[in-house]
Amino acid sequence: MSAPTRRERLRTSTLSEIKKEARRLLVTGGPEAISLRAIAREMGMTAPAIYRYFDSLDALIEALAGDLYVELSDVVRTAKADAGSDPVEQLKAMARAFREWSVAHPAEFALILGNPLPGIVAFQENCDDENHPGVEFGRPFMETINVLWLHHPYPTPPRSLMEERLAAHLQPLHAGHGEKVPIEVAWAFLSGWSRLYGLVSMEVFHHLRWAVSDPGALFEMELHAYVDQFTPHA
Amino acid sequence: MSAPTRRERLRTSTLSEIKKEARRLLVTGGPEAISLRAIAREMGMTAPAIYRYFDSLDALIEALAGDLYVELSDVVRTAKADAGSDPVEQLKAMARAFREWSVAHPAEFALILGNPLPGIVAFQENCDDENHPGVEFGRPFMETINVLWLHHPYPTPPRSLMEERLAAHLQPLHAGHGEKVPIEVAWAFLSGWSRLYGLVSMEVFHHLRWAVSDPGALFEMELHAYVDQFTPHA
DNA sequence: TAGGAAGATGAACGGCGTTAACTATGGCAA
DNA sequence: TTGCCATAGTTAACGCCGTTCATCTTCCTA
Numbered sequence: 001m002s003a004p005t006r007r008e009r010l011r012t013s014t015l016s017e018i019k020k021e022a023r024r025l026l027v028t029g030g031p032e033a034i035s036l037r038a039i040a041r042e043m044g045m046t047a048p049a050i051y052r053y054f055d056s057l058d059a060l061i062e063a064l065a066g067d068l069y070v071e072l073s074d075v076v077r078t079a080k081a082d083a084g085s086d087p088v089e090q091l092k093a094m095a096r097a098f099r100e101w102s103v104a105h106p107a108e109f110a111l112i113l114g115n116p117l118p119g120i121v122a123f124q125e126n127c128d129d130e131n132h133p134g135v136e137f138g139r140p141f142m143e144t145i146n147v148l149w150l151h152h153p154y155p156t157p158p159r160s161l162m163e164e165r166l167a168a169h170l171q172p173l174h175a176g177h178g179e180k181v182p183i184e185v186a187w188a189f190l191s192g193w194s195r196l197y198g199l200v201s202m203e204v205f206h207h208l209r210w211a212v213s214d215p216g217a218l219f220e221m222e223l224h225a226y227v228d229q230f231t232p233h234a
Numbered sequence: 235m236s237a238p239t240r241r242e243r244l245r246t247s248t249l250s251e252i253k254k255e256a257r258r259l260l261v262t263g264g265p266e267a268i269s270l271r272a273i274a275r276e277m278g279m280t281a282p283a284i285y286r287y288f289d290s291l292d293a294l295i296e297a298l299a300g301d302l303y304v305e306l307s308d309v310v311r312t313a314k315a316d317a318g319s320d321p322v323e324q325l326k327a328m329a330r331a332f333r334e335w336s337v338a339h340p341a342e343f344a345l346i347l348g349n350p351l352p353g354i355v356a357f358q359e360n361c362d363d364e365n366h367p368g369v370e371f372g373r374p375f376m377e378t379i380n381v382l383w384l385h386h387p388y389p390t391p392p393r394s395l396m397e398e399r400l401a402a403h404l405q406p407l408h409a410g411h412g413e414k415v416p417i418e419v420a421w422a423f424l425s426g427w428s429r430l431y432g433l434v435s436m437e438v439f440h441h442l443r444w445a446v447s448d449p450g451a452l453f454e455m456e457l458h459a460y461v462d463q464f465t466p467h468a
Numbered sequence: 469t470a471g472g473a474a475g476a477t478g479a480a481c482g483g484c485g486t487t488a489a490c491t492a493t494g495g496c497a498a
Numbered sequence: 499t500t501g502c503c504a505t506a507g508t509t510a511a512c513g514c515c516g517t518t519c520a521t522c523t524t525c526c527t528a
Contacts, residue, residue, distance in 0.1 A: 007494075007505080014506090031349070032266060035484065048486075049507050057485065115265070115348035116439055124440050134444050157459050165455035169448035176444055190445060191456060197441070198432020205350055207431070210368050210410055211424060214403035221399035222425060225391050241474075241525075248475095269515060281516075283476050291516065 015053050017043060022064050026107045031117055034061060058117075065112045065120055069133030072112070073140075075101045080140050087147045088227050094140060095223050099200050099216075106204045113201065135176035141193065142177055146185045154230050156184045166190075192226055249287050251277060256298050260341045265351055268295060295345070299354055302342045303367030307374075309335045314374050321381045322461050328374060329457050333434050333450075340438045347435065369410035375427065376411055380419045388464050390418045400424075426460055 004012075021039045036047040036057055054060040079097030083090045102109040111117070116124060129135070148154065156162065162183050170186055199222055202208045203215035212218050238246070255273045270281040270291055288294040313331030317324045336343040345354070363369070382388065390396065396417050404420055433456055436442045437449035446452050 005495085011505090032351075036486090037484065046508060047484090048488095048509090051486080052506060110349040113441065114439070115344040117266075121440075124443055132444065134441075138444075157455060157462075161455055161458060165451040166446075169446050169451055171447055172443060173445040186445075187455075190442075190452060191459070194432040194436060194456070195429050196432070197436060198428040198430070201435060202428060202431060205348070206355075207347065207368075208424075209406060210366065210372075211407040211420075212400075212403050213405055217399040217403055218424060221391060221395055221421075222428065224395060225425070228391075239526085245474090270517090271515065280477060282478090282518080285517080286475055 011053075018050060018053055018060065019064055019067060022060055023068075023108070026064070026111060027105075030107055031061075031111050034064075036060075061111070061117060062120065066133055068108045068112050069137055072098070072101055072108075073133065073137040076137065077140050080144070087144050087151065088230055090144050091141070091148075091227055091230070092223060094144070095196055095226075098196065099203075099219055102200045102204050103216075109200075109204050113197070114205070130176045132176065138189070138193070139177070142181065142185065142189050145188045145192070146181070148230050149182060149185050149188070152232055153184070154188065154232075156187055159183075162187055188229075195222065195226060245287075252284060252287055252294065253298055253301060256294060257302075257342070260298070260345060261339075264341055265295075265345050268298075270294075292351075295351060296354065299346045300367055302346050303371055306332070306335055306342075306346070307367065307371040310371065311374050314378065321378050321385065322464055324378050325375070325382075325461055325464070326457060328378070329430055329460075332430065333437075333453055336434045336438050337450075343434075343438050347431070348439070364410045366410065372423070372427070373411070376415065376419065376423050379422045379426070380415070382464050383416060383419050383422070386466055387418070388422065388466075390421055393417075396421055422463075429456065429460060 021042050022034050025034045025038055036050050040047045040050055076094050076097050079093040080090045083093035167183050199219055208215050255276050256268050259268045259272055270284050274281045274284055310328050310331050313327040314324045317327035400421055401417050433453055442449050
């Protein structure tokens with residue numbers, strides 16, 4: 001726990017400058033515009049020097065993806081914290097925060113939540129770790145839905161269906177989020193997340209252009225329909 | 235309407251061989267593995283020769299994407315035709331066919347339904363044409379949901395919400411599918427398609443690995459939940 | 469049968485990731 | 499203070515890539 005030496009300070013500074021430049025390229029030219037030579041050029045260095053900091057371009061991209069996951073997780077977590085104490089409002093705030101970040105950062109979204117590049121595949125491999133960024137990202141959603149379930153149960157598919165189709169295949173989720181996640185919570189989470197992801201992903205990738213001129217409005221409608229299942233009806 | 239000349243026959247044959255080879259590269263190495271030089275090498279040609287057939291690599295990829303859209307549309311249409319006359323069964327068959335094609339052809343899925351490459355962006359631009367492959371792909375879904383709605387209305391979000399959030403922004407959809415699509419059908423289609431897309435996309439891109447070991451089972455459960463809304467309950 | 473269009477070629481330009489050999493430098497131990 | 503060595507950075511090179519240009523061959527047609 002000693003103060004970092006001068007060498008160490010320089011090293012971490014260069015390291016983050018590399019990633020900053022990589023992100024700039026990502027934003028301006030998409031994932032495949034990230035190149036060691038362009039990064040080095042912009043930094044006044046030569047490309048091979050970067051190999052002192054990353055094993056390969058893929059490793060750099062993987063590290064960048066990790067950072068982005070953390071950034072997105074923070075955005076979502078902050079939105080939840082600012083949303084008051086009503087779990088339904090928390091859920092809406094998190095979903096909106098996720099969409100807004102994604103729409104505002106399409107290239108970053110593409111990198112971590114789109115078609116995985118070679119460098120990203122490895123990133124997804126060991127996600128059974130409970131500290132993996134992906135797991136961390138899902139946690140606030142899971143917790144909120146858990147609160148909702150404990151507060152007043154919402155309708156779910158028949159238990160028999162959930163047992164057969166879901167409970168038998170949840171080892172990875174339990175590894176990250178603990179064994180005590182009720183099957184109903186796991187269902188509501190996965191069902192909701194896939195809807196959220198589908199909608200946002202289609203908007204970010206312009207796969208809704210042919211149908212709708214204001215994806216944000218469609219999102220709000222679907223969000224309304226989703227949280228509606230959690231509010232008991234007369 | 236005359237018989238194709240020898241030149242023309244050779245040309246179309248070379249053209250489709252190029253695309254065949256491009257797809258082989260796509261499948262074995264992902265979208266960014268498609269390269270003119272590799273295609274030419276495999277065909278016993280040199281790279282510049284391909285410029286007689288396509289303006290650029292991006293144009294080739296765009297053409298390939300068009301073919302793949304048609305292939306996927308055919309798969310879905312065939313599944314519908316083989317599913318009998320019950321619209322709910324038709325819907326399930328189409329959804330399953332979509333998933334199966336996607337899981338079996340992850341690289342192709344990534345190309346046409348994932349993070350758009352530069353060459354794909356142009357492909358998405360003029361999708362207000364009613365013959366655009368994307369519109370064509372959605373048509374059998376839309377038609378089936380339309381039949382369901384006419385047969386016996388299913389529950390929807392409040393009309394006021396649909397009017398405000400959806401009806402005002404449906405010009406593109408109406409351009410492709412006609413003005414007469416009821417708002418309830420548009421809603422059920424978009425809602426269902428985004429769920430289907432989200433789930434399949436996450437499975438294909440391995441974004442469910444951290445949660446579920448058998449995405450197919452989750453898919454079946456969600457499909458069940460989705461079509462359930464179309465079957466009137468006592 | 470002459471000529472022009474279409475198909476294909478080789479060379480070249482600038483870009484890329486990556487490796488290898490080499491140089492300069494900062495910080496620590498003797 | 500001196501000597502050393504790990505660390506950071508360099509240049510040069512290899513083999514990919516898309517693309518352009520000038521050139522050559524082949525086929526079809528007028």
